[in-house]
Amino acid sequence: MATRPGPDGGIVLSHLSKSYGAVHAIRSLDLAIAPGETVALLGPNGAGKTTTIDMMLGLTRPDRGIISVFGLPPAKAVQAGWVGGMLQTGSPLDHLRVRELVALTASYYPAPLEVDDVLRLTGADAFAGQWTTKLSGGQAQRVRFAAALVGDPDLLLLDEPTAGIDVEGRRDFWQSMRDIARQGKTVVFATHYLEEADAYADRIVLIARGEVVADGPATEIKAQASSRTIRATLPDADTATLRALPGVRAADRHGNAIILSCSDADSALRALLGAFPSIRDIEVSGGNLEEAFMELTAETSDAAVDVMEARR
Amino acid sequence: MSRSTHFRYEVLRVLRNRVFYAVTLVLPIVLFFGVASGQRHATFNGTSFPLYFMTAMAVYGSMFAAVGPGARIARDISGGWTRQLRITPLRAPTDLAAKVASAYLLALPTLVLLFLAGALLGVRLAASQWLEMTGLILVGLVPFVVIGFVVGYLMPIDTLTPALGGIVGLFSLFGGVYGFELAKSGPMFDVMKALPSYWLVQAGRSVAVGGGGWPGQAWLVIAIWSVVLVPIAGLAYRRNAARA
16 A cells, blocks of 8 residues: 655645647646645636646646645656546546446555445435446536545545536535545645635635636635725715725715725725724625636636637 | 456456447358358368368457457547546556457457357367467467557547458458458469468468468568557557647
C-alpha cells in the first residue's frame, strides 16, 4: 500500500502557463490549496478551468511552471492512488454493467472502498445492473462520480460535475459531495454555476483569461468585486462630498435618501458615520455573486471565445 | 491492486460482443464446411484440401481476434475511457499486456473449433503436429495484434470497423486464406510470400508435409513485420496520449 500524504502536503500550482497554438489558455497561474479544503474554480467557459484541472490530474503538461500534489508531481500522485477525478467527458464502457465498471475502477487502487457502499452513496445502486452505455445523463454522472470516489482518494478533482444535470440531480450530488468533504478530503471543482460555488465551496478561485482574478471566501469575493450598496436617510449632504468619501464609487440622491455604490462598503460606512452623525435608516445590501462574477470577468469574453475555438 | 481484474473484464467485454462470435467463429466455420465438405478428398499444393482450408479458416477467424484489441482501443478513446484510465493508478503497460493476452486467449477457441471441424472432415495429424501448428499460428498472429493497435490508436471509431475488415480482407486475399492462391510463381507470388498471412496459412502444410515447420523465410517475414510495426504502434500510442 502506498504511503498516505503527510498532513502538511497540500496542492501547489506555481507560475503555470499553457498555450494551445497562439492562444494562452493559462497565462501565469498560482494557487495553493490546503488539505481538507473545498475549492471552487469559478469562471466563464474558456477561462482555463478545464486546462487547470487536466494539469492537476497529469493529463496535460504545463508549458511552464510546477504542480505539486501532496508533494508529488501530478502523474505520480495519480499512480499512488491519491487522486480521483471526474472528467467532463463521460466514460461509458461498452459491454459492462454499472457495478462492474465501478468494481473494475476499484481494482486499480491500492485501498479502495467497498463498491456497494460507493454505489449507495452516489445513488448509482438503483441502476447498478444497467449497461453503462444505456444510461441517462444524470445516471452517467453518478457513475462517473462513483468511479472517482471508489479508490478512496485524498484529492477529488471534479470538472463541471453537474453540467447538464437537472436541479434535483444537482442537489443530490452536492449532498453526497458534502458527506465526502466532511471526511477530510480535499475537493477542487470547476463550475460556471455561481450558486454552486457560493453554496458548496469554502473558497472560490475566480479564473478569467487563464489567470486567477480573485481568490477567497465567497463573501470576500463579493466584497472585492464591490457591488455593495449603502442606502440611508441624510438630507444635509451633497453628492460631491459623498462621492469623495473613501470606498465610495458613486453617489446618488432621491429626496432625503442617498444611495452610495461602494467598492469598500466597510470604509465608506465608517467615514459616513464620522462625517454625518445625523445619518439614519442605514441599510447595506451585498451585491450578489452574479454581479461580482460579471464584474471581475467582464473583459474576458473575447479571450474566452478564442480559447474555446482553439480547443475545439 | 489487481491486474487480473483488468484482464478479466477485458475478456468479458469481448465475450459479450455478438459480432466477435460472428467473425471469429460462425463465419469461418460456415465457410469451412460450405467449401471443404464438397472437396474432402481434393488435394491442394501437396496436402489435402481440408487440411489447407482448415488452417486458412482458423487463420481467418484468429486474425479477427488478433486485431480485436484495436477495435476496443478506438472505442475506449472515443468514449473517454482512455482518459479516465489515465487518471487511475493503472499503468499503460498493464493495459497493453491485458489487451495482448486477451487477443491470444480469444484466438484459441477459433483454432480449437476449426481443428475439430477439420478432424470431422478427415484431417489426421499427430498430437505434436496439432500443437506445433497452433504454436506457429500464434507466432504468426503477432503482426496482426500490432496492426490492431496502430489502427485503433490512429483511426476514428466510425471508420475503424471497415478499416480493420478491409485490412484483414486484403491480407486474406493475398495470403491465400480464401481457398485459392493469386499466383504460383512470379512477382505476385513474391508479394504473397512477403506477407505474414501467407505463412500463417502455410502453417498446416508445413507441419504435415515438411515436418520441420516453417522455412527460414517465414520466420524472417514475421519478424520483419513485427519489428517494423512495433515502433509505429509506439508512435501511434504516444500521438494519442499527447492528444488526450
